[in-house]
Amino acid sequence: MPGGGGGSAPRCCASPRVHQPRNTRNTRKEPNMSITNKDYKVEAKGGGECDITPRVVVFSIDLETAKKIVKLAALAEANDLHRIESFDYRAQFLQFDPEAEPEEVERVGDENEIRTECDLLAVGKKDFTFSAYIKHTDIEIRSEGCSIADLMAHFGLQAGTGITDAQLDTHLDAILRGGGSALKHYSMAKSKDDMRNALRRALAELGNG
Incomplete structure (x- = not known):
């Protein structure tokens, strides 16, 4: 200490020093x-x-x-x-x-x-x-x-995952396109939530969640 x-x-x-902002606002x-x-x-x-x-x-x-x-x-x-x-x-x-x-x-x-x-x-x-x-x-x-x-x-983060719904949707869309479909065809919120939760569980099992 x-x-x-x-x-x-x-x-x-x-002590006086030149003021430099440590974090500037930016958009990701x-x-x-x-x-x-x-x-x-x-x-x-x-x-x-x-x-x-x-x-x-x-x-x-x-x-x-x-x-x-x-x-x-x-x-x-x-x-x-x-x-x-x-x-x-x-x-x-x-x-x-x-x-x-x-x-x-x-x-x-x-x-x-x-x-x-x-x-x-x-x-x-x-x-x-x-x-x-x-x-x-x-x-x-x-x-x-x-x-x-x-x-x-x-x-828009979920507890314990550190990953946004938008990021999950990107991966889900890629998976669905591999099977000849796309996420845009799933309009029901519950269906999307179920798929996101399934992907979160998979990430957690792999140690990446």
């Missing part, structure tokens, strides 16, 4: 649909012993990261784990909210973003968070929990 040497009091710093196209990154601005927690503490945390989740989070949540559920952590540096811990406190943001300039280290993504059974230590201290800061169900709904 990072900390000051020689038992000295925690040191807090937010799936068959018959357009999936856009899900952007977050959530309350920050921790950092009470430091003079410079964050109020908000901002970050963006793309489709691939959403799939990873869904799979890790399923792993946590299956093994009764509290959290599964991995290094992830996308979250920005800000002293002031750029939308609610623009004057304060302008006053502190580049120091609005707090410098951090040991940045982590932590995934539980139902939610995920980002955490870090204020640089050169042993003071932890973190985001409030974000719902995995909401993330899945945004990207």
Whole structure:
């Protein structure tokens, strides 16, 4: 755990640096649909012993990261784990909210973003968070929990699979075309859902779900 040497009091710093957005909004196209990154601005927690503490945390989740989070949540559920952590540096811990406190943001300039280290993504059974230590201290800061169900709904993901209905439909259509048919000929929602679920079970058995 990072900390000051020689038992000295925690040191807090937010040294000026050029602000570079870590994740820009982009659009990833799936068959018959357009999936856009899900952007977050959530309350920050921790950092009470430091003079410079964050109020908000901002970050963006793309489709691939959403799939990873869904799979890790399923792993946590299956093994009764509290959290599964991995290094992830996308979250920005800000002293002031750029939308609610623009004057304060302008006053502190580049120091609005707090410098951090040991940045982590932590995934539980139902939610995920980002955490870090204020640089050169042993003071932890973190985001409030974000719902995995909401993330899945945004990207159209199914629990435990990390794969969208649109992706399943692409493979189902290829299978049906191999037999002289096509997915477009199946108009009933229940028929499509049954075929998707069958393909999900096959993927799970192969270890790719």
